[in-house]
Amino acid sequence: MAANLTFFQNTSDFSIESFTSTSINVVGMTPEDSLRGKVTSVLQLAASQQSISSVLGDQSAIGSIHNSEERSTAPRCMEETRVAVQNELYSWLLEDTEKFAPPAVKMKWVTGPAGTGKTAILGSVAGRCHEEDRLAASFFFSSLSTVRRRIKTHLIPTIAYQFASNARMTSLRPFILCAIQTNPSIFKLDLDTQVSQLILKPLEKVPIFKRSSWPKAIIIDGLDECEAVPTRDGDGSNPALRQKVDQTDILRALLKASKTPHFPFRILIASRPEQAIRKFVEDNESSLEETLQLDEEYNAMEDIKLFVKSKFKEIRRDAGLPPEWPLQIDEEALVRNASGQFIYAGVAMGFIQHSRTHDNAQNRLALVLSPVNNISNESENPFALIDALYFKILKQSPDANRSVQWLWQIQNDLDGDHSRRSPMKRHRAKFITDFLQYNDGEFEELLGSFRSLMKVPELHDHQSSFIFYHKSLFEFLCDPLRCKDLYIDYRVRRNWYMQRYLEHCASTSFISL
Numbered sequence: 001m002a003a004n005l006t007f008f009q010n011t012s013d014f015s016i017e018s019f020t021s022t023s024i025n026v027v028g029m030t031p032e033d034s035l036r037g038k039v040t041s042v043l044q045l046a047a048s049q050q051s052i053s054s055v056l057g058d059q060s061a062i063g064s065i066h067n068s069e070e071r072s073t074a075p076r077c078m079e080e081t082r083v084a085v086q087n088e089l090y091s092w093l094l095e096d097t098e099k100f101a102p103p104a105v106k107m108k109w110v111t112g113p114a115g116t117g118k119t120a121i122l123g124s125v126a127g128r129c130h131e132e133d134r135l136a137a138s139f140f141f142s143s144l145s146t147v148r149r150r151i152k153t154h155l156i157p158t159i160a161y162q163f164a165s166n167a168r169m170t171s172l173r174p175f176i177l178c179a180i181q182t183n184p185s186i187f188k189l190d191l192d193t194q195v196s197q198l199i200l201k202p203l204e205k206v207p208i209f210k211r212s213s214w215p216k217a218i219i220i221d222g223l224d225e226c227e228a229v230p231t232r233d234g235d236g237s238n239p240a241l242r243q244k245v246d247q248t249d250i251l252r253a254l255l256k257a258s259k260t261p262h263f264p265f266r267i268l269i270a271s272r273p274e275q276a277i278r279k280f281v282e283d284n285e286s287s288l289e290e291t292l293q294l295d296e297e298y299n300a301m302e303d304i305k306l307f308v309k310s311k312f313k314e315i316r317r318d319a320g321l322p323p324e325w326p327l328q329i330d331e332e333a334l335v336r337n338a339s340g341q342f343i344y345a346g347v348a349m350g351f352i353q354h355s356r357t358h359d360n361a362q363n364r365l366a367l368v369l370s371p372v373n374n375i376s377n378e379s380e381n382p383f384a385l386i387d388a389l390y391f392k393i394l395k396q397s398p399d400a401n402r403s404v405q406w407l408w409q410i411q412n413d414l415d416g417d418h419s420r421r422s423p424m425k426r427h428r429a430k431f432i433t434d435f436l437q438y439n440d441g442e443f444e445e446l447l448g449s450f451r452s453l454m455k456v457p458e459l460h461d462h463q464s465s466f467i468f469y470h471k472s473l474f475e476f477l478c479d480p481l482r483c484k485d486l487y488i489d490y491r492v493r494r495n496w497y498m499q500r501y502l503e504h505c506a507s508t509s510f511i512s513l
Contacts, residue, residue: 060159347393452469
């Protein structure tokens with residue numbers, strides 16, 4: 001057929017991955033008419049010049065994807081650590097769901113208290129799946145990140161975006177894009193509807209033999225950090241209650257998808273054992289794979305020993321310390337204090353490693369191992385050891401309370417809730433530093449010893465933002481029983497911000513910013 005396909009003229013920014021032309025004999029219909037009828041919807045979508053990026057990318061949380069720039073500082077498992085648990089999860093994700101009768105259970109929950117390494121483990125598993133072309137989608141919630149990574153609104157669009165962008169899933173792409181073209185308001189509808197129209201119905205239109213070769217792993221981390229979608233009408237409803245409802249909505253929608261016969265993926269979800277999540281899992285136990293409890297099933301002590309030993313080796317090399325440092329008794333004490341929590345080991349070793357001289361490294365190790373008198377013991381507070389570590393690090397500032405004030409101003413807290421969006425969140429580190437400090441060098445003086453707690457861009461970097469490594473830091477700072485004299489009431493923090501803002505308004509030096 002040598003038809004002149006004029007309907008391709010003036011189109012751009014699209015491609016046809018595979019194409020089949022079928023001729024049918026209808027009186028008065030030319031081959032061109034037949035072909036036109038077969039592909040009208042596809043060509044209309046292409047002619048609209050809407051790409052995956054413009055259609056789905058604008059509604060997605062790209063920073064939540066496992067290998068995004070936003071997650072470049074996220075923790076990963078050090079080589080030769082957490083190997084057994086990674087292998088277990090990886091093997092489960094790769095099991096062929098179509099070989100099981102009755103239908104396989106396709107959703108699994110990984111849980112453990114703060115600091116047990118959930119994010120590092122899932123990040124490492126996602127990386128391995130990606131390298132081996134077995135990752136279909138990932139989403140890492142973070143209460144310390146941009147608003148798109150903190151609410152449920154962008155979860156399903158982000159998963160659909162990754163499906164449509166995957167080079168091995170091109171047969172699914174046109175059906176997802178057509179679903180959006182058919183119902184452009186889909187992104188404003190509830191999760192069940194989004195799952196149905198953006199994922200399940202498009203999947204149903206793809207032949208099973210094409211689905212069988214797709215990557216099958218979907219990894220979602222930090223569900224407990226998913227916050228309530230902000231209300232526009234100020235209805236006064238309880239944010240904590242709405243947060244639980246939103247988290248349950250996510251689990252319900254994903255479980256419904258996983259129970260659909262033509263859904264070929266396996267979903268791995270990690271979170272702390274929060275009450276609403278735990279209840280949902282217990283209520284749907286028969287529809288879920290057996291829960292993996294990190295703190296009970298995998299003893300991280302040996303892995304922490306490997307991690308600590310490796311970090312001390314780096315510190316000795318970088319600081320020129322003798323091979324006999326540290327004493328074995330001190331190394332063992334640090335591992336013992338970690339109590340199976342990688343967060344403690346990571347913060348402690350980061351604090352020691354960011355010292356400037358070998359004397360400082362030795363002093364910092366001694367500080368980490370020293371007791372803190374006014375912090376509650378483990379029987380009263382399960383976070384006592386990490387609390388004591390945070391307390392020691394923050395007290396290294398020459399003005400600890402002013403440093404904490406800065407930490408709060410950098411983080412979102414202006415609405416009285418540190419996890420909400422604030423004007424400070426919209427600016428780069430350079431802007432925030434210039435806003436907060438009265439004199440050059442004040443930032444380094446107040447926060448210079450906190451590099452184990454946050455990513456601090458270099459002085460010449462005017463584009464990057466601050467990134468806090470651990471949600472638990474602000475959980476510590478917002479509880480007066482835990483942080484003691486470092487506690488600053490949100491009204492005091494808000495008043496300090498307003499005072500600083502007014503000072504800048506009265507100064508011409510800030511206009512250039």
